[in-house]
Amino acid sequence: MVPQAFRVISRRQETADTFTLAFEPVADAGIELLPGQFVMVYVFGVGEVPISVSGIDPGGCMTLTVRSVGAVSSAICASGPGSVLGLRGPCGNDWPIAGASGGDAVIVAGGIGLAPLRPVIRHALANRRDYGTVSVLYGARTPAELLYLDELARWREQGAEVAVTVDSTDGDWHGHVGVVPKLIGAARFRPEAAQAFICGPEVMMHFSADALLVRGLAPERIHVSMERHMDCGIGLCGHCQLGPTLICRDGPVYTHAQVAPWMRVREL
Numbered sequence: 001m002v003p004q005a006f007r008v009i010s011r012r013q014e015t016a017d018t019f020t021l022a023f024e025p026v027a028d029a030g031i032e033l034l035p036g037q038f039v040m041v042y043v044f045g046v047g048e049v050p051i052s053v054s055g056i057d058p059g060g061c062m063t064l065t066v067r068s069v070g071a072v073s074s075a076i077c078a079s080g081p082g083s084v085l086g087l088r089g090p091c092g093n094d095w096p097i098a099g100a101s102g103g104d105a106v107i108v109a110g111g112i113g114l115a116p117l118r119p120v121i122r123h124a125l126a127n128r129r130d131y132g133t134v135s136v137l138y139g140a141r142t143p144a145e146l147l148y149l150d151e152l153a154r155w156r157e158q159g160a161e162v163a164v165t166v167d168s169t170d171g172d173w174h175g176h177v178g179v180v181p182k183l184i185g186a187a188r189f190r191p192e193a194a195q196a197f198i199c200g201p202e203v204m205m206h207f208s209a210d211a212l213l214v215r216g217l218a219p220e221r222i223h224v225s226m227e228r229h230m231d232c233g234i235g236l237c238g239h240c241q242l243g244p245t246l247i248c249r250d251g252p253v254y255t256h257a258q259v260a261p262w263m264r265v266r267e268l
Contacts (some may be wrong), residue, residue, distance in 0.1 A: 001088065001234070002072050002088065002240045003029070003048075003087055004028045004087055004088065005027065005028075005085075005086060006023040006025055006027035006062075006086070006087045006088065007023065007083070008021050008079050008080060008081050008082065008083045008085070009022050009023065009024050009083050010039075010081060010254065011015070011079070011080055013109055013189070014147050014181070015145050015146075016144065016219065016244060017056060017067055017068045017069070017077075017113060017146060018066065018067045018068070018145075019065070019066055019077040020055075020064070020065045020077065021063070021064050021065075021066065022055070022057070023061060023064065023087065024061045025060045027059070028060075028085060030060015030061065030062075030096045030142070031087065032060075032265070033056050033089070033090045034056075035094055035095045035097055035104040035119035036058065036093065036095035036116060036225060036252070037052075037053060037089065037090040037121070038052045038089065038090075038091050038092050038093060038116070038252065039053060039064070039087045039088065039091060039107065039221055040087070040088045040089060040233040040264050041064065041066075041087055041245055042085060043072055043079070043202045044084075046075045047071065048231075049070070050059070050248070051064045051073075051076070052115055052225070053067075053116065053119065054118045054119070055118060055119060058069075064076075065115035065118075065147065067105065068253040072076070073191075075079070077131075086154050088233070091248055092248055093121050093250075095122050095197055095223060095252060096195070096196070097120050097121075099195055100131045100195035102131075102132075103131070103132055103190065103193035103195060104133040104135070104158070104190055104194035104195075105132075105133075105134065105135070105195060105196075106135045106137070106184075106187060106189050106194055106195070106196040107134070107138075107196075107197050108136065108138075108183075108196060108197070108200075109136075109137070109138045109140075109180070109199055109200055110139055110140070110180050110199070110204040110205075111139075111149065111200055113199035113201070113204075114147050114148065115147065117225075118151075120197055121136055121160065125155060125159065128158070129135070129154050132190070132194075133161060133188050134191050135161045135188060135189055136152075136163070137163050137164060137184060138163070138165075138180070139165040139180035139204075140172075141168065142166055142167070142168060143166050143172070143173045145166075145168075146166070161187070161188060163176065163179050163186070163187065164176065164180070164228075165177065165180060165182070165183055168174070171212045179204070179207070180204055181204065181210070181211045182211075184208060184211040184215060184228045185215070187215075189215075191216030192214055192216070194217060194241060195221050196217055196221060197224040198208075198222065198223065198225070199224070202226075202227075205263070206263050206264070209256045209260070210262040213256075213261070219255060220255050220256075222255060222256035223253055223255055224253070224254055224258075224259060224263075225253050226242060226251050226252050227252065228240035228242060230247065232248065235250075241259060242262055243261070244257070254257045
């Protein structure tokens with residue numbers, strides 16, 4: 001419950017409203033994290049919000065990619081090098097990337113949903129011999145909203161099969177146009193030996209999971225990261241309830257087999 005002091009050591013603008021900030025612990029040992037977990041970020045005098053971790057670095061350092069959508073997230077995005085924020089965690093469970101070892105990894109992301117999947121991609125590519133095909137299927141509403149453009153190219157160089165799409169374009173875009181689930185039909189993976197990891201808007205995750213099921217992937221091999229309004233991060237306030245679960249405590253990562261009944265209920 002007690003935040004640790006973390007100092008911003010770098011800040012990079014990704015899109016018009018999204019920033020990637022690197023943090024180091026001020027005095028304590030830092031926070032030990034696994035891909036998929038999140039931290040509660042406290043801006044002194046403003047408030048606290050949950051943020052997925054987009055990079056796990058040595059020495060207790062971490063990277064967060066934050067979209068400016070409210071008072072707290074805007075204050076985080078405005079924090080330059082030297083600023084000190086309070087971080088507490090780790091919160092939630094992690095992506096079971098180790099379970100994909102020996103098979104194929106299919107990473108499906110929409111918009112800022114690529115941020116919590118970035119550690120999964122980095123892990124798979126850093127341990128390239130442990131995995132078969134590593135497919136990264138990523139999309140955003142427009143080309144201007146795509147994250148990590150330099151890393152997308154680098155991931156291709158490191159052996160990942162990267163496909164990028166946008167929902168709409170102004171004419172300067174020469175890549176694929178369409179929604180993310182449409183990329184799944186052409187992706188190369190073995191359904192019987194693949195694990196899929198999905199993060200993005202719920203409607204995108206719903207149709208992506210359906211497309212993976214059509215390809216023959218079992219629902220237990222499809223993992224999604226759910227989002228709900230979280231205030232406490234430890235399962236006490238109840239704001240993040242989804243069906244009989246609390247996302248901050250039981251998630252945010254679930255198998256599709258676990259969440260399919262709730263994802264099909266409109267407005268739940």
